[in-house]
Amino acid sequence: EVQLVQSGAEVKKPGESLKISCKASGYSFTSYWFGWVRQMPGKGLEWMGIIYPGDSDTRYSPSFQGQVTISADKSISTAYLQWSSLKPSDTAIYYCARHIGRSGNYYCDYWGQGTLVTVSS
Amino acid sequence: DIQMTQSPSTLSASVGDRVTITCRASQSINTWLAWYQQRPGKAPNLLIYDASSLESGVPSRFSGSGSGTEFTLTISRLQPDDFATYYCQQYNSYSGCTFGQGTKLEIK
Numbered sequence: 001e002v003q004l005v006q007s008g009a010e011v012k013k014p015g016e017s018l019k020i021s022c023k024a025s026g027y028s029f030t031s032y033w034f035g036w037v038r039q040m041p042g043k044g045l046e047w048m049g050i051i052y053p054g055d056s057d058t059r060y061s062p063s064f065q066g067q068v069t070i071s072a073d074k075s076i077s078t079a080y081l082q083w084s085s086l087k088p089s090d091t092a093i094y095y096c097a098r099h100i101g102r103s104g105n106y107y108c109d110y111w112g113q114g115t116l117v118t119v120s121s
Numbered sequence: 122d123i124q125m126t127q128s129p130s131t132l133s134a135s136v137g138d139r140v141t142i143t144c145r146a147s148q149s150i151n152t153w154l155a156w157y158q159q160r161p162g163k164a165p166n167l168l169i170y171d172a173s174s175l176e177s178g179v180p181s182r183f184s185g186s187g188s189g190t191e192f193t194l195t196i197s198r199l200q201p202d203d204f205a206t207y208y209c210q211q212y213n214s215y216s217g218c219t220f221g222q223g224t225k226l227e228i229k
Contacts, residue, residue, distance in 0.1 A: 037165075047220060107153075107210060
């Protein structure tokens with residue numbers, strides 16, 4: 001059974017750094033693209049970017065390029081989303097999602113439970 | 122970037138009704154379109170991929186159609202569990218997926 005288990009809720013101050021995680025199980029972690037989706041309070045879904053754990057090839061949405069870092073540790077089947085300097089506007093729920101598809105066209109078939117990140121002074 | 126526009130933003134309906142949600146892309150995306158359901162406080166759940174393929178385990182009352190720039194999600198015979206928010210997503214190349222703004226399906 002495919003499972004994606006995310007790390008717990010975080011409360012941070014502006015300017016602090018943060019790395020949240022998503023541990024995958026039940027499938028070959030290195031064989032699928034893996035991505036992150038943001039949902040700000042009361043708002044819709046925003047696709048942030050994806051990584052291919054097999055070779056660490058990473059693609060970002062233009063909206064998030066330079067704002068976050070996506071990485072993966074294939075030895076422990078875990079993907080990460082990282083900020084170097086948080087802003088209050090980063091307050092949101094972040095979902096990890098396995099991506100499936102072909103020829104560069106990938107949708108999300110399994111999702112983590114979400115990690116709430118709150119940034120407030 | 123490819124923009125996705127869903128309509129309506131909110132839809133009121135009753136149990137047993139048939140409803141349709143529309144999603145339009147700002148340029149052709151062939152059939153690279155998925156539909157997701159999100160219940161309050163939960164992660165999204167995949168319903169349809171490649172515009173019309175039903176994800177395993179999803180009830181057959183859900184169906185999708187369309188190609189190019191116009192797509193629809195139809196739910197026949199609404200059930201109480203179906204009242205949720207629905208999102209379309211284009212995935213026409215991994216340089217950037219985009220979601221529609223969502224359609225909230227409410228009980229009338």
